[in-house]
Amino acid sequence: MLRFDWARWRTLTAGERNTVAQEAESVLGKLEQGKTSASAIFSLLGHKGDLMLLHYRASFAELKSAELQVAALRLWDFAAPVNSYLSVVELGLYDSSVKTYQELVARGIAPHSPEWQGEIHAVLERQREAMRTRLYPEIPPSRYLCFYPMDRKRDENKNFYTLPIEERQRQMHDHGMVGRRYAGEVKQVITGSIGFDDWEWGVDLFADDPLVFKKLIYEMRFDQVSAEYALFGSFFVGVRVPAMKLGELLSGKLPALPR
Amino acid sequence: MLRFDWARWRTLTAGERNTVAQEAESVLGKLEQGKTSASAIFSLLGHKGDLMLLHYRASFAELKSAELQVAALRLWDFAAPVNSYLSVVELGLYDSSVKTYQELVARGIAPHSPEWQGEIHAVLERQREAMRTRLYPEIPPSRYLCFYPMDRKRDENKNFYTLPIEERQRQMHDHGMVGRRYAGEVKQVITGSIGFDDWEWGVDLFADDPLVFKKLIYEMRFDQVSAEYALFGSFFVGVRVPAMKLGELLSGKLPALPR
Amino acid sequence: MLRFDWARWRTLTAGERNTVAQEAESVLGKLEQGKTSASAIFSLLGHKGDLMLLHYRASFAELKSAELQVAALRLWDFAAPVNSYLSVVELGLYDSSVKTYQELVARGIAPHSPEWQGEIHAVLERQREAMRTRLYPEIPPSRYLCFYPMDRKRDENKNFYTLPIEERQRQMHDHGMVGRRYAGEVKQVITGSIGFDDWEWGVDLFADDPLVFKKLIYEMRFDQVSAEYALFGSFFVGVRVPAMKLGELLSGKLPALPR
Amino acid sequence: MLRFDWARWRTLTAGERNTVAQEAESVLGKLEQGKTSASAIFSLLGHKGDLMLLHYRASFAELKSAELQVAALRLWDFAAPVNSYLSVVELGLYDSSVKTYQELVARGIAPHSPEWQGEIHAVLERQREAMRTRLYPEIPPSRYLCFYPMDRKRDENKNFYTLPIEERQRQMHDHGMVGRRYAGEVKQVITGSIGFDDWEWGVDLFADDPLVFKKLIYEMRFDQVSAEYALFGSFFVGVRVPAMKLGELLSGKLPALPR
């Protein structure tokens, strides 16, 4: 998330602004073209930033390279980074994990034994292959984005991490059923950030009608795993801006999304 | 909420200040004219900002356009955005929701079934039509504004989101009765921001006597849903300034409100 | 509370500094003259600010006008507002409130009925008249000020707002008895800020010996209402500086207080 | 605590840097000479500041004067105040207080009666006289300083302020015994800041081997009053720099401490 310095921007001549915007449109336009390794620009609402750049990449080195490429733009002279979030796409695998663990236990394989590790590894490889498109998603073309990070509580009595896996599986299943009812209206990308950033998960929601973000999250707030165990960070809402229309945005006009 | 840079402002000549103020008066004056899609300016008390802009709009795209229009003012060169709040007007519908749910259950309709969803959708549509003026309110012409965001607690034992809906309905009803006693003195606009901003609700109070803000909120603090379940963010108090008097304010004089 | 930019201040010539200081002395000197509508300047200790301006005013509009008058000073070019607190003087009326409520109940008057509201209103009017000097206090001429904001806790088990009024009355009475023992050494002005600022109350203590602040607040920390229910914000300690000696302060010398 | 602007500092010529450093060495050198009213300079580790000034003074007015004297240095143009702590030296008097209270009670003297107050006052006066060197300590000549502020908890169940004084005395006694085992290696100065700053106490530890700070505080963390009732603020660690070697430090070299 970047804050844009409108005052300094206006000290440029129209020609200079044009040159700076065209460079940014060209570079960001190319980053936008990738499929599973693409970037997208959003115009944020409110004071938390003017622009939000979303970079989906296959590795942290590629991600850092994208950051460096953007910092090299002359546009960056007018942009101050005020926030960011680092995470990797994560699939909800409670059902399959519980099933796998139960099978291994039933077969008498000791947890963490070489055989156990080998079986788990094989299952994960099969899943990675089968779910490749969900693990490396494209950025949905929706007009609005809602991003927020979250944790599961570890309070004295309500501690998600001390619940048995079957109970976590049950709660996450109920939680997922709410999301499923909104499948046609909202596209969710759940990412995990334990070890990478200050919250445990990051949630990207994409929709053409932003009111759906509120309906979905409000309804979820009453399911057990959210009501009792969820902690939320800041919420960020942005409007998608095609890279080629960045100049239009910087001239003070919210570009329409081509359909 | 914006902080105004008085020192830089004073580096302008009187003529330049006049030009900048007139542009702002003209643009903000037009934004002020809308009925259900209007803006208003407030002069904030204290260090939390000098100006507060209130934008009521029908969509997030229109809201972002208003932000861009304001950022395009030369006045913006002297203003730093320090806070904001993004939310949508929300009506308290516990009574009607509980009634609707009870009727549907009594008629044997399964929750979340297509029939259930259809009935809920029809009820919401009828309400939206009937309450259009409350959903798209005009900004009251009062002299003072009090804004604050709030949450309902999700603590280990006191968790609003795990209460049965009938209990939440009862507590919200009692809470509403306090507000009703102040109906003649305070105009409330309640907005929901789950999924949009860092708190769950935003409250706008409008009054000609700001002492009433304190009386109302103090009295409410003792009703059960506030005493046990409310969490409050920062409070912002401002004095309404008509757009056409912005220049007067920027010359260091608090304009009177035309009556 | 303002941070003063000593480095920029020193870029002025001695003559310019004199002009800026004299303007500030003159304007602040007039604001200082009011009785119940006066301002005072304090030199703060530590990094939380260099100057603290205390404005006692009869209305928020007058308060905002005072803020604008100060922001119009050339001195303001060297001052950054870093903190503030907005509140109204409040008298501790538990004893009289409980007595009034009990009488009304004894007379069979229903709470919140028009008759009840009329009686309460009449009592408050009589009190306001009788306590006018306490409601509109002058700023004591003491050398030191201690300011801090505070809340009453609303925790899961310790919740001040769910205690019966008689219990709150009893605890506040004991609390007041501690303060009374310091009456000769400390002048207290208690203000309420529910609906106005981020804490529920603001406390101004005035004394000629600042050690008394610590003794008083330490002793109070053991009375029940403080030990169990008080939450404290930041503490600010300042030395009174007469407006006419502001130039002396800005030349790097702490002025003596005329006696 | 001050952040030093190395970039701006390097814009000066060597001669200018010399002049600025010599002025600071001279003024701070004099402040350093006092015995019980002295100042000391530390070079802080990490990003929390580059310099820390420690001012021991007999009154807040003298302290403010020291602050103003430092702010008047040309060196101050390169220094931004980022933190501070205001407190007074405090002696642990639980043992003597409990003894005094018990004696007064045994003699039938009513708490807070004039006689009680007189006796307490007399005891305090005798103590102040007897402990003058501990109340007005010199700054130890050790190479390292560790400073941190702390509170005693007032949680719902673990509330230090609701414990009987005899229990607090017992816990503080055990706590003190740990400190006593480090007496030869660490010099502690405990200060009280209730009513003065945002935490209740400030702790200055002085040692020639900074590892001892960790050993002492780690061992203390297991005594009851720390394990159950202590809350800690930020920790600051600095290396003592004699005033006359400030120029050496500002040339990028950590000066040795003369022995």
Place this chain on the structure above:
Amino acid sequence: MLRFDWARWRTLTAGERNTVAQEAESVLGKLEQGKTSASAIFSLLGHKGDLMLLHYRASFAELKSAELQVAALRLWDFAAPVNSYLSVVELGLYDSSVKTYQELVARGIAPHSPEWQGEIHAVLERQREAMRTRLYPEIPPSRYLCFYPMDRKRDENKNFYTLPIEERQRQMHDHGMVGRRYAGEVKQVITGSIGFDDWEWGVDLFADDPLVFKKLIYEMRFDQVSAEYALFGSFFVGVRVPAMKLGELLSGKLPALPR
């Protein structure tokens, strides 16, 4: 952790940038050469900083000297320190400590008696010698670093510091077993910071595949000492940049790690 000012950097000519980068490469290159007293540079992901400098040193004075050496670089004119962490390498010695304490108790030696202290001192000396390479580690040559600080909870019921040492030993043992399963993929350096910085421990993880950070920390979150007693600060992830490739990084290209 440093934020790099790309906009100011670009105001330099290519030649000036080259000179500044070469000076930094030369100085940091030397600091990089030490074995147990070395520094390393990481390019951070996200907005928490652009660069992270890791300094392993034998004393705080040497550490401060390293800080001063870096602040003296012309590169520092483009770098703002935004974070830091001060700590010392710490070995997990629960097993040996419990064994030693039990032996001393069995031999009838009173805790904290001179004999006890002497025995403990002798054991620690033997351990320090035996574990010299772990106490003074080299910086691993891995491509990725994950750093985070952490605390053990001291809540009302879940308080790590009131558990018996045998229970802490047991939990830490289980915790260590998880880490051991990742020994081939992650190198951990645990440091203690009680008395030095704002959290109790700092954790450095080094790996060539950063996904392993997430796997390890996620798995650990379910062991008892983490699930119930761990509090985490911010997480920082960086890519190693050899000092001699700093100029390449500052030209906007992420350098490869020589293998």
